[in-house]
Amino acid sequence: MSSVPQPRGITMRRSLALVWRTLRSMRTALVLLLLLALASIAGSLVPQAANSPEAVAAMARDHPLRAELYARLGLFDVYGSWWFTLIYTLLLLSLAACLLPRTRALVRNLRTRPQPAREVDGFRHHAAVPVGASPAEAVAAARRLLRRRRFRLSAPDGGAALAADKGLAREAGSLLFHWSFFLLLVGVAWGKGTGFTGFAVIVEGQAWTEAHANYDGNLREGTFFGEDHTGIRIRVRDFEDRYLPDGQPTDFVTRADLLSPDGTLLERVDIRVNQPAEVGGLRVYQYGYGWAPVLEVRRDGQLLAQAPIPFQQDPPPRGVSPLSLPWRGALKLPSLSPQLGVELDLWPDARGLVGLLAGRPIPMTEARDPVLLFRVYRGDLHAERVQRSADLDTRDMRQIAAGALGLGRTVDLETGEEVEPDAPGLTMTFAGLRRYTVLQVSRDRGLGLVLGAAILMLVGLLPALFSSRRRLFLRADPAPGGAVVRVGGFALQHADRFEEEFRRLVEELGRAGGPIRESAGVGAG
Amino acid sequence: MTTIGWSGVSTTAFSIALFAYLAAMLGYFHHLAFRRRAVVLAASAVAWAGLLAHLVSVVARGLAAGRVPWGNMYEYSSLLSLLTVAGYLGYVELRHGLRQVGGFVLMFAVVTMAIAVELLYVGPAPLVPALNSYWLKIHVVAAIVGSSLFALGGVLTILYLVQEARERRAAVAPPPIMGGAVDVEAPPDHAGSPDEPVGGGTGRRGVLPPTAALDRLAYRTIAFAFPIWTFAVIAGAIWAQRAWGRYWGWDPKETWSFVTWTIFAGYLHARSTVGWKGRRAAVLALVGFVSLLVTYYVVNLWIVGLHSYAGV
Numbered sequence: 001m002s003s004v005p006q007p008r009g010i011t012m013r014r015s016l017a018l019v020w021r022t023l024r025s026m027r028t029a030l031v032l033l034l035l036l037a038l039a040s041i042a043g044s045l046v047p048q049a050a051n052s053p054e055a056v057a058a059m060a061r062d063h064p065l066r067a068e069l070y071a072r073l074g075l076f077d078v079y080g081s082w083w084f085t086l087i088y089t090l091l092l093l094s095l096a097a098c099l100l101p102r103t104r105a106l107v108r109n110l111r112t113r114p115q116p117a118r119e120v121d122g123f124r125h126h127a128a129v130p131v132g133a134s135p136a137e138a139v140a141a142a143r144r145l146l147r148r149r150r151f152r153l154s155a156p157d158g159g160a161a162l163a164a165d166k167g168l169a170r171e172a173g174s175l176l177f178h179w180s181f182f183l184l185l186v187g188v189a190w191g192k193g194t195g196f197t198g199f200a201v202i203v204e205g206q207a208w209t210e211a212h213a214n215y216d217g218n219l220r221e222g223t224f225f226g227e228d229h230t231g232i233r234i235r236v237r238d239f240e241d242r243y244l245p246d247g248q249p250t251d252f253v254t255r256a257d258l259l260s261p262d263g264t265l266l267e268r269v270d271i272r273v274n275q276p277a278e279v280g281g282l283r284v285y286q287y288g289y290g291w292a293p294v295l296e297v298r299r300d301g302q303l304l305a306q307a308p309i310p311f312q313q314d315p316p317p318r319g320v321s322p323l324s325l326p327w328r329g330a331l332k333l334p335s336l337s338p339q340l341g342v343e344l345d346l347w348p349d350a351r352g353l354v355g356l357l358a359g360r361p362i363p364m365t366e367a368r369d370p371v372l373l374f375r376v377y378r379g380d381l382h383a384e385r386v387q388r389s390a391d392l393d394t395r396d397m398r399q400i401a402a403g404a405l406g407l408g409r410t411v412d413l414e415t416g417e418e419v420e421p422d423a424p425g426l427t428m429t430f431a432g433l434r435r436y437t438v439l440q441v442s443r444d445r446g447l448g449l450v451l452g453a454a455i456l457m458l459v460g461l462l463p464a465l466f467s468s469r470r471r472l473f474l475r476a477d478p479a480p481g482g483a484v485v486r487v488g489g490f491a492l493q494h495a496d497r498f499e500e501e502f503r504r505l506v507e508e509l510g511r512a513g514g515p516i517r518e519s520a521g522v523g524a525g
Numbered sequence: 526m527t528t529i530g531w532s533g534v535s536t537t538a539f540s541i542a543l544f545a546y547l548a549a550m551l552g553y554f555h556h557l558a559f560r561r562r563a564v565v566l567a568a569s570a571v572a573w574a575g576l577l578a579h580l581v582s583v584v585a586r587g588l589a590a591g592r593v594p595w596g597n598m599y600e601y602s603s604l605l606s607l608l609t610v611a612g613y614l615g616y617v618e619l620r621h622g623l624r625q626v627g628g629f630v631l632m633f634a635v636v637t638m639a640i641a642v643e644l645l646y647v648g649p650a651p652l653v654p655a656l657n658s659y660w661l662k663i664h665v666v667a668a669i670v671g672s673s674l675f676a677l678g679g680v681l682t683i684l685y686l687v688q689e690a691r692e693r694r695a696a697v698a699p700p701p702i703m704g705g706a707v708d709v710e711a712p713p714d715h716a717g718s719p720d721e722p723v724g725g726g727t728g729r730r731g732v733l734p735p736t737a738a739l740d741r742l743a744y745r746t747i748a749f750a751f752p753i754w755t756f757a758v759i760a761g762a763i764w765a766q767r768a769w770g771r772y773w774g775w776d777p778k779e780t781w782s783f784v785t786w787t788i789f790a791g792y793l794h795a796r797s798t799v800g801w802k803g804r805r806a807a808v809l810a811l812v813g814f815v816s817l818l819v820t821y822y823v824v825n826l827w828i829v830g831l832h833s834y835a836g837v
Binding site: 036 | 756766773780824
């Protein structure tokens with residue numbers, strides 16, 4: 001009884017095989033590559049929260065509807081968004097899906113020797129060369145010649161046929177490139193995942209300990225970070241910046257001592273842009289700097305508080321040099337009752353203030369008769385709410401005094417008038433002006449892997465693009481005067497280059513086989 | 526000689542080069558239309574002379590500033606156009622004889638240099654601290670060389686697309702009614718190189734090189750540029766690690782150079798993909814060329830990031 005053929009159904013296995021085949025195809029890789037490019041472009045056109053938070057805030061302020069839409073689509077953090085992650089995960093999968101079978105195929109190819117062909121005249125390039133040696137000798141000579149040219153040869157079986165190939169470096173290079181790219185992506189994920197990057201604000205003369213709490217929130221730890229900050233201490237001796245007369249910077253350098261957690265001096269370093277310090281697996285970079293006026297607060301001559309306060313500067317408008325703008329800071333006195341807060345603007349160089357008022361701003365590259373403009377507020381500081389240290393929340397405060405304060409001078413905080421240093425009442429003294437440096441401290445254990453993978457990518461790229469797989473087939477048959485060697489071959493890539501190479505090889509094969517011997521009898525044509 | 530002296534030499538030589546390229550460009554276009562061999566040879570000679578003047582300009586600029594002459598957009602543009610013209614003269618013209626392409630390459634160089642001198646010029650000055658590293662020599666040189674080769678490939682790709690469209694139209698057009706056939710294989714007695722097909726009576730067919738030659742040359746140029754660009758991106762990442770503490774931060778310049786890399790990687794893949802060879806791959810190369818221009822001009826001038834320098 002004949003059986004009715006069963007219809008082929010959709011099985012899990014068949015679906016998976018289809019998905020795998022699709023992932024493996026070049027077309028998929030093309031599409032994913034272009035999608036990745038498009039996604040990256042999106043991230044460069046929309047301000048990103050990680051790189052320019054002020055621009056994001058500005059957009060939320062000026063175009064709230066658009067900002068809402070962008071936020072929903074994840075456009076303010078493109079490179080961390082789920083769809084970006086999806087695209088490059090798919091690309092990684094596609095890469096692996098393609099690489100595994102091709103690597104297996106290459107290993108197989110490397111293990112097997114080329115097989116001779118029966119007919120050589122059918123190949124794209126073919127020629128027949130008469131030589132004087134016997135067929136076996138001609139084949140042996142050809143074998144020697146081709147081995148010198150670094151061809152892979154078929155097994156020597158004493159016969160009159162030979163196969164050779166060359167250029168597996170192309171596939172090997174391509175696989176090396178793609179595997180290295182894969183490794184690079186893995187290295188990036190691992191290094192960033194187990195590492196951290198943070199910013200340390202250190203005033204000249206102070207020391208800073210590398211610990212989670214000391215970054216003041218300016219810290220990004222990877223998802224798999226293991227809470228192992230080092231405890232290494234950085235003591236800043238001095239910060240120096242140098243400029244040309246027109247305000248263009250020529251150098252930024254932090255001179256620091258690096259100390260181990262127990263206080264022993266590890267190293268004295270100069271940290272410059274382009275010249276970071278490395279210690280204990282950490283890298284310390286020169287990132288920024290600023291001014292830190294030293295302020296003293298006294299009540300009736302008794303010192304209440306004394307500290308250098310790092311001042312901030314907002315990003316300047318386009319076309320304005322930040323060197324011509326003042327620095328902002330705030331002094332908060334929450335222990336007084338009622339609480340007092342002082343908003344301060346620092347002009348490191350008095351000429352800068354004069355210049356700005358006259359409409360001709362000048363770059364303030366050094367401290368010269370620095371002046372502090374201040375406004376004193378009384379009320380509720382809301383100090384329990386975390387806010388940027390340079391800002392004062394004056395919603396529930398009332399301004400009670402304002403004025404200007406030069407270096408070394410003292411003012412009465414309740415009247416704003418300048419007074420003697422030891423005057424009674426609540427006074428503030430501009431005791432000194434120091435610099436502070438902002439250092440970027442980071443650890444990334446994947447750096448070596450990423451760099452190695454990048455170099456291997458380059459190494460693999462060259463043969464992948466410029467080498468080509470070429471195959472040669474050779475037969476020697478007896479003929480009057482010696483033998484006739486028939487050669488055929490083709491190149492899988494760079495066909496035009498192979499034409500030249502084939503011609504040269506044929507010439508050399510002819511020469512290697514020796515000149516034709518004249519036969520004693522009737523000569524052949 | 527003083528800084529001002531060398532700077533004067535540099536700007537004078539720059540102007541000489543610019544006008545030489547302009548004159549040579551006109552000569553090449555004249556040759557496209559009227560096929561006068563004397564004109565194209567003269568144009569080639571003038572282009573070589575312009576290249577020499579351009580080289581003098583770049584070297585003098587370096588002497589004026591006391592550093593390598595690629596520290597701002599004006600200098601990059603100058604070096605980029607120099608390398609593109611050199612690539613054309615040395616490779617496309619000398620080795621392959623495709624003189625029809627000359628006018629277009631020189632047009633790219635002239636436009637780049639005109640933009641540089643009109644909009645981007647700054648006097649020679651020392652580098653800002655962030656740029657003062659030997660990585661500048663390595664990363665930026667690789668980027669400029671890669672860019673110039675991509676630009677050359679871009680010009681060739683545009684010409685390929687034009688010629689391919691023309692050949693497609695000619696293939697469907699009715700055959701011209703005329704006596705005798707034009708045999709493009711037989712060497713004519715007046716043509717210069719084997720790649721110049723006979724003009725004959727078929728009108729505009731044969732003005733540009735055949736699509737196969739353009740496609741092959743565009744591929745070779747782009748394939749040569751790709752590893753150099755890869756190296757430039759990697760060197761940039763290494764420099765970024767030393768200067769900014771992270772090798773990749775999705776800064777707009779980093780992002781767009783990666784986008785350009787990805788698109789050209791797509792082009793190289795497309796040439797091995799059935800159904801994507803030929804025209805579709807060329808369109809990808811064109812998109813890559815546009816991406817290169819964005820990476821160079823738009824990112825530096827419009828999008829603000831770590832890569833923007835005071836004084837451009």
